[in-house]
Amino acid sequence: MTRILREADVERAIDMDAVIGAVAAAMRELGEGKAQNEPRRRAFAPGTLLNVMFATYPGGGCMGLKAYTVAAGQVRFLVTMFGLDGALRALIEADLMGAYRTGAASAVAARALLPASGSSLTVALIGSGNQARTQALALSRVLSIGEMRVFSREEKRREAFASEQSAALGLRVVAASSAEAAVREADVVVTITTSTEPVLSADWVKVPSLVIGAGSNFPNRTELPADLVTRAQTVVVDQLAVARLESGDLIQAVGSGALAWERVTELGTVMAGGWKAPAEPGITLFESHGLALWDLAAASVVLPKAIEQGLGEEVELF
Numbered sequence: 567m568t569r570i571l572r573e574a575d576v577e578r579a580i581d582m583d584a585v586i587g588a589v590a591a592a593m594r595e596l597g598e599g600k601a602q603n604e605p606r607r608r609a610f611a612p613g614t615l616l617n618v619m620f621a622t623y624p625g626g627g628c629m630g631l632k633a634y635t636v637a638a639g640q641v642r643f644l645v646t647m648f649g650l651d652g653a654l655r656a657l658i659e660a661d662l663m664g665a666y667r668t669g670a671a672s673a674v675a676a677r678a679l680l681p682a683s684g685s686s687l688t689v690a691l692i693g694s695g696n697q698a699r700t701q702a703l704a705l706s707r708v709l710s711i712g713e714m715r716v717f718s719r720e721e722k723r724r725e726a727f728a729s730e731q732s733a734a735l736g737l738r739v740v741a742a743s744s745a746e747a748a749v750r751e752a753d754v755v756v757t758i759t760t761s762t763e764p765v766l767s768a769d770w771v772k773v774p775s776l777v778i779g780a781g782s783n784f785p786n787r788t789e790l791p792a793d794l795v796t797r798a799q800t801v802v803v804d805q806l807a808v809a810r811l812e813s814g815d816l817i818q819a820v821g822s823g824a825l826a827w828e829r830v831t832e833l834g835t836v837m838a839g840g841w842k843a844p845a846e847p848g849i850t851l852f853e854s855h856g857l858a859l860w861d862l863a864a865a866s867v868v869l870p871k872a873i874e875q876g877l878g879e880e881v882e883l884f
């Protein structure tokens with residue numbers, strides 16, 4: 567039997583701590599060569615865009631794909647999950663689940679890449695949309711945060727976000743008056759926007775710090791300036807094959823000669839113990855583009871919880 571989970575089912579079954587744990591385990595498997603992930607492929611039609619990405623996650627007992635369309639301002643996400651025996655286990659409406667797994671990946675990277683610190687950290691978020699909410703939630707689960715600052719272009723939206731997240735997370739969350747005010751002296755900077763051009767300046771970013779570029783997966787879009795890529799002591803990507811296709815920040819830096827792909831480390835390598843942190847910490851950049859493996863990792867913990875709660879609908883296929 568195949569279980570169909572809709573957004574309301576996912577909302578009831580999903581848990582950020584569980585998703586973070588699953589994404590961490592999946593990335594470790596990717597670094598060890600046990601899991602596989604294939605980059606996103608896109609096909610265009612008049613007024614419509616189809617995106618398809620797929621992976622295998624043996625540790626989660628599954629393999630599958632995510633397909634989504636973009637048309638008339640609407641995005642429709644579907645994760646198709648197979649067992650390792652080839653049986654179709656689930657069809658999952660995956661907008662919320664996608665936001666959770668993207669936030670979880672930032673949390674995994676932050677936990678792995680930030681120097682150990684006993685003090686409370688300052689986190690800056692550039693962007694205040696739905697994806698920013700799960701970034702805030704995920705980072706709050708793995709970091710000791712003293713203050714979170716948020717900036718986005720619309721004052722009312724960033725103020726509403728700050729108020730909402732203060733209550734939801736039990737943290738001090740403030741609306742910054744500018745991107746610079748948010749980023750200055752922040753220990754962690756996250757960009758989660760749809761901008762096609764840089765949303766901050768390199769000289770705002772302190773040393774040491776972690777910068778997470780999580781909003782763009784198109785080669786012609788840049789959230790981060792080229793000189794920040796140049797200043798970064800360490801550059802980490804979710805997967806090199808994906809970054810070469812989608813990371814506008816890095817593609818343009820490589821094109822200008824400011825960066826060589828040989829300098830770039832994969833997060834899976836970090837998780838599998840194949841990376842050693844620099845003796846003197848500097849700016850660490852993590853470029854997050856989104857992997858199908860993360861979708862499977864999230865699905866691997868959402869589906870059992872949904873079954874336990876009796877959520878969704880069972881249908882017989884194949």
